[in-house]
Amino acid sequence: xxxxxxxxxxxxxxxxxxxxxxxxxxxxxxxxxxxxxxxxxxxxxxxxxxxxxxxxxxxxxxxxxxxxxxxxxxxxxxxxxxxxxxxxxxxxxxxxxxxxxxxxxxxxxxxxxxxxxxxxxxxxxxxxxxxxxxxxxxxxxxxxxxxxxxxxxxxxxxxxxxxxxxxxxxxxxxxxxxxxxxxxxxxxxxxxxxxxxxxxxxxxxxxxxx
Ligand SMILES: C[S@@+](CC[C@H](N)C(=O)[O-])C[C@H]1O[C@@H](n2cnc3c(N)ncnc32)[C@H](O)[C@@H]1O
Numbered sequence: 434x435x436x437x438x439x440x441x442x443x444x445x446x447x448x449x450x451x452x453x454x455x456x457x458x459x460x461x462x463x464x465x466x467x468x469x470x471x472x473x474x475x476x477x478x479x480x481x482x483x484x485x486x487x488x489x490x491x492x493x494x495x496x497x498x499x500x501x502x503x504x505x506x507x508x509x510x511x512x513x514x515x516x517x518x519x520x521x522x523x524x525x526x527x528x529x530x531x532x533x534x535x536x537x538x539x540x541x542x543x544x545x546x547x548x549x550x551x552x553x554x555x556x557x558x559x560x561x562x563x564x565x566x567x568x569x570x571x572x573x574x575x576x577x578x579x580x581x582x583x584x585x586x587x588x589x590x591x592x593x594x595x596x597x598x599x600x601x602x603x604x605x606x607x608x609x610x611x612x613x614x615x616x617x618x619x620x621x622x623x624x625x626x627x628x629x630x631x632x633x634x635x636x637x638x639x640x641x642x643x
Contacts (some may be wrong), residue, residue: 451486477499532553542574577618583611
């Protein structure tokens with residue numbers, strides 16, 4: 434798959450390494466730590482939709498989650514493997530695209546996305562959402578963190594209503610929080626954190642009847 438090496442993402446990981454990439458904080462994302470500390474997410478089968486250098490999945494593996502994760506960048510996955518090796522944890526690490534998840538249907542209790550969905554092209558957004566929906570067990574949860582409009586107008590800076598509209602046919606939104614985060618380049622960026630629950634077949638179809 435030569436195009437994989439040509440993506441900007443793989444180039445970025447090759448050229449700069451995690452220490453120089455703004456989203457690589459070198460510590461697990463606070464929102465994830467909070468979900469685990471509060472018990473809102475408990476150990477089970479979890480899918481991280483883009484691992485980068487692996488900080489979040491390694492954190493979860495240390496907390497006894499059974500972690501599968503992937504990234505389109507081979508170099509990022511290499512960094513993640515090394516991080517898992519040093520931490521002495523087992524993680525299922527794949528070089529793959531979140532637009533074509535190489536896992537089974539209904540395999541996961543929890544999936545999360547820190548910074549993937551807002552990079553998905555508009556015409557692939559439904560594919561992304563369907564893929565995530567497909568790999569989650571009924572009633573399990575998906576946690577999304579994506580850019581908000583507060584960062585300024587852009588095709589991938591979302592308003593709350595857009596998120597509700599995009600995900601609403603597949604997930605019941607439990608809560609949405611608008612948050613800011615000081616990223617690795619010293620810039621504060623704005624995000625929506627969205628906790629949602631997979632509609633089971635019956636609730637999705639009853640929704641269609643509304
Ligand atoms: C903003 S970074 C976030 C990384 C990580 N979640 C974190 O919070 O540190 C986005 C990641 O998505 C990966 N990526 C981009 N397109 C992808 C795709 N189609 N499938 C899987 N990963 C992809 C990039 O290689 C990069 O590691």
